[in-house]
Amino acid sequence: MSEPLATALPNPEAVKADGLGCHSGKDALLAAAKAAGKSETLDRYAKDYPKGPHDQPQSMCPAFGSLRVGLRMRRTATVLSGSACCVYGLTFTSHFYGARRTVGYVPFNSETLVTGKLFEDIRDAVHALADPAQYDAIVVTNLCVPTASGVPLQLLPREINGVRIIGIDVPGFGVPTHAEAKDVLAGAMLRYARGEAEAGPVQAPRGGRGEKPTVTLVGEVFPADPVGIGMLLEPLGLAAGPVVPTREWRDLYAALDGAVVAAIHPFYTASIREFEAAGRPIVGSAPVGHDGTADWLRAIGRAAGVAAETIDAAQNRFLPMVRAALARMPVQGRITLSGYEGSELLVARLLVESGADVRYVGTACPKTPWSAPDLAWLEARGVHVQYRASLEQDLAAMAEFEPDLAIGTTPVVQAAKARKIPALYFTNLISARPLMGPAGAGSLATVVNAAIGNKPRFAAMEAFFEGVGSGHAAGVWETVPKDRPEFREQYARKVAKAAKAANVEEPI
């Protein structure tokens, strides 16, 4: 049976206006969440994931990032608390990406939210799920509306039958990108695991502890990259440790136990805070290309207390291999590049060293100290780097530089193709390749050169579709439709007026 609630609940006003969520009512939701006791969490997010120069990059629902991290972990159950439409979209996307795992959902309506029953329902669901034979951890995520309403996941039991309960708020109005939402969950798990490790003995990694000190790798890197990084570390007397976000709870302890932490993807601010609290040195950038590999080996070696001559020997062993691989697979052409994975600057470095004329790099992620070496390196070579890049900035760069290839997100690729510019999806085609060390050098050239070589096909396609119109007139018509921008404006005014009227009747 449920115990009575120990605290005054939520802010039910947060759900009164229509259509609140990622497309409207953001300020109202933010204010509601703060009024409902979520100020501390939201202030921390604002500090960890700074916005600007504009409000927020155009990106998918941020909660997808943390959802995916949880779904990839062994023996971890995932429960969402949010509007049904959000949960539908998130589960659809997670299964589209091959989750093959159940996503739990605790539905709500105005009444269960108003009375606090939603929190009790979540607590009951967590109790029913907490089977230690099946799970190490249960992750419960508040989406926008429950966060704005103040559903107090922090009041869930810390553990039930030995199963850890992790409650996180991942609202679209507080976490700017799905990339940073991965950090929200990874950071929460590391914090929990750090507390366990400080309290007493914890589980060893599945394969047992190795002899050598390890380097923890932060960021969802291509699966072959940790192997390549392990080879680079071997002459330093080090080994590649777990990758964070981890695939298993016990790996969190091994991650915290690393001699050095490599912030390969630079936006894991909350996770880095946990590593720093555990006393681990952090090294930014990554072993990409010749210069990146040289600098990274030196920085890692120094952080781990490796002798200078040993570091020199490792550099002498690998750098000629990297140089040769880059020379074997040159890239020729002007490129603009943008994405939301966090590895955009690393990819740009590799392309520049491969011979490409890279003019612009846009990343949805914020500027942090861990990408500072990459920023300096790229800027020294005349590349414009845009943190928190908007779609408009990515498109403007493409229009200005008229590249031979645009690497970017879906809308950038669409816009490029409409302009007869060959384009590649960053997420599917670029970040799904090894980038590190000798194996990474040259790995992009095949796909990039093939795409650049496709330019004549775009011209042929345009000729083929000549006369089918575009925009409002796209299609084959007997009478081409007339554009009516004034109708759109009139409709927009009507919607704004209705929204205003709703807010006046039901203030938030």
Ligand code: SF4
């Ligand atoms: S949870 Fe995601 S989809 Fe739902 S309103 Fe928030 S940002 Fe939008």
